[in-house]
Amino acid sequence: MKVAGAIALAALAAAAAWAGALLGMKSLIGIALPYAGCIILVAGMLCRIARWALTPVPFTITVTCGQQRSLPWVKPERLDNPQRPSAAAARMLLETALFRSLFRNTRAGRSGHSIVYGSSKWLWLGSMSFHWTMLIILLRHLRLVIEPVPAWTGLLQRVDGIFHIGTPPLLMTDIIITGAILYLFVRRITDRRLAYISLFQDYFLLALVAAAALSGIYLRHFSRVDLLAVKRYALGLLSFSPVLPPDAPPSFYVHIMLVSLLAAAIPAGKISHMAGIFFSPTRNAAGDSRRRRHINPWNPPVSTHTYDEWEEEFRERLVKSGYDIEGDRHG
């Protein structure tokens, strides 16, 4: 139900764009939607980020994954137990670039009565492939919105198509991202635990990103749009004087629609993790809480049981068993 619904909804979005393009709603899909998507993306993310940034971090709650820095002869783990902001920044950088936490992943299984822990790097591989190819694909697209075209986007394009299969050459990233999305989708269905925890939006967002990627691939290999016209269109959007590419096929509008939807979905839910991770208090702070005092802006006053109250209650017993008593109030 969740799975079918998610795929159906993504397909419906694609079909709507196709039909819309044929029914003369090209301006709506080609101009209004990208603007709406961008506005939601930027404004939504700014709101989220502002709210995270303005919400206080009352305590240092670093999760330490290695030896602390304590005695001079004990070798500290500088990255996994960062003691300075710079080390915490390095930890974060490597986390976001290399997904070190996922790299740690294990899978617990039973061998007879014993619980055994096997290495499990598939999720790491799948996520790394997905995120990195996504980044490269976005960078590749920059040649359509930057004039003059920077040399590195051309290089990126050439390297990506280095195997020269077909015309235009098949891009490695297109293949990898399709495979990665497929893996991420299929594991949600086949792994019973994942199927149990997965929500509709988990499937839908994957379906949406898959549809966006597939429509892009279709556009490149099967419908052959006029790239110069697309570039004029993109630059027009950026300069707020949009011109639709005159002979663009419906599949072009499908791609624009899906990407716009995806942009709008980013701040709406879990994809906001792309910014959220940088705010994660267990990962972005140095674990130096005994060396440096962390301030809680709302540290509330509390009632305590004071020594005087304690001595008052137990005075007789204290005297009897030979305790020193605060002199001024005794005798």
Place this chain on the structure above:
Amino acid sequence: MAEKYRPEDLREPGAMPAADWKDLAAPMRKGTYSHAGSPKHAEYLGLPNVREWQPHDEDWKLPPDWKEIILNGMRERLGRYRSFRLFMETCVRCGACADKCHFFLGTGDPRNMPVLRAELLRSVYRGEFTLPGKIFGKFIGARRLSEQIIKEWFYYFYQCTECRRCAVYCPYGIDTAEITMMGRELLNLIGVNINWIVEPASNCYRTGNHLGLQPHTFRDNIDFAVGEIRDITGITVEPSINRKGAELLFVIPSADIFADPHIFTFYGYLMMLHEAGIDYTLSAFASEGGNFGLFHSSELMKRLNAKIYAESRRLGVKWILGGECGHMWRVIHQYMDTMNGPADFLETPRSPVTGTVFDHVSSTKMLHICEFTADLVHHGKLGLDPSRNNGYRVTYHDSCNPARAMGLFEEPRAIIRASCDHFHEMPEQTIREHTFCCGSGSGIGTDENLETRLRGGLPRAEAVRHVRERHGVNMLACICAIDKATLPTLMQFWVPGVEVCGAHELLGNALVMKGETPRTVNLRGEPLAEEGHERQ
């Protein structure tokens, strides 16, 4: 208590339920949950909605405006804790955490997967605080708050030990301990609590320690320890209590002076401090480093923790030393200074024996006894005869909080390695930052929920069994008072023949004291074993 259960019945995890979790009531089966907080103790602490009730009652006697209280409490905490807001919004449900939880591995209950434990709260966040959640409801995993959800929260937030193992593997560092802490704070707002937390907290607030020992008993217990040490070593150690002008205040988890096997670790502390010639005092007022407030609310944690700095100020000590304890060190390392500091009236701890300045605690001014002793051991300031521990084949259990909230890995190992000749590590996926909880931390180490504890402790026990079978390990060392209280039950049940001790018990056995009589027994009063002859 454990006789009720048989290992073969608890070894296999339960099956995944067919029904969707969003509609499933918590199973609330006897043996899997803890009893409600007693009115007497809740009253003493001034907690809300004090009443007689039990989790198995149909009617939990919630206050009439309970829903409003919870939702306001959520709103307030979303604004106060970035962790809470972020962790409500960024999880992608990748599932990396799923099989990292000892309770999930032991029970097989999917709501013990950290991701689902968080979804229990997250679904209500979506349903009550976000527009899409209000519109699409359960279809996108959003729920409106109901009494059934309160019961579910109670069941599963008291089936998490806040051990943070899942947080190590989460790509966003989502920490289920934060989620559980928020969940428990919310439940406590409407008087839904458990006695194993409320009673120790109230005792601690009143008398200074969890058991409610009054000052004369506190002194008697310490005198008893002094007598035992004299019998074993011929040396009279002289701890002082509430003494002004001592160089340092020594704060221990109170179990160290009354519980077995904690007391043997206590002997070890006193012997080490005597041998090193340290000028220290204990305090009967601040006789508890442990802090069950951590398992209740940040407010109660602060109220209990305040005694330590207050007492060190009153006694005029220079710095504070802390004993072997798990969650106590979470509080001291990550909360104390922020809550009750600054400790500007104290000095940075400096070892009077080696001259080492412990500048990694220059703000909190509180040092872990393993850090202190490891420094002595490293500088060769303690005479140690590890052969006295030859009866033991030792492994070491990293306690969750010193591991994942401090990174205290090498210091206790340095002490243990110097104190015994037979030390074997458990598999690497089960130690250090990967360590498995005893299954009884965060205030759920009671007899009422023994089944949950035994099941949750299975991953730890299995790792011990591995080194027992491979290396003949018969002693499980640890530096946590809750471990010392609950691991013996766990071992007896899953890995008979393995006992539990603290790092300083092993040190005390090995410690060659000036002028001591020849040792014939270890700190437990058992004859010292010859090399190669295991005690059994």
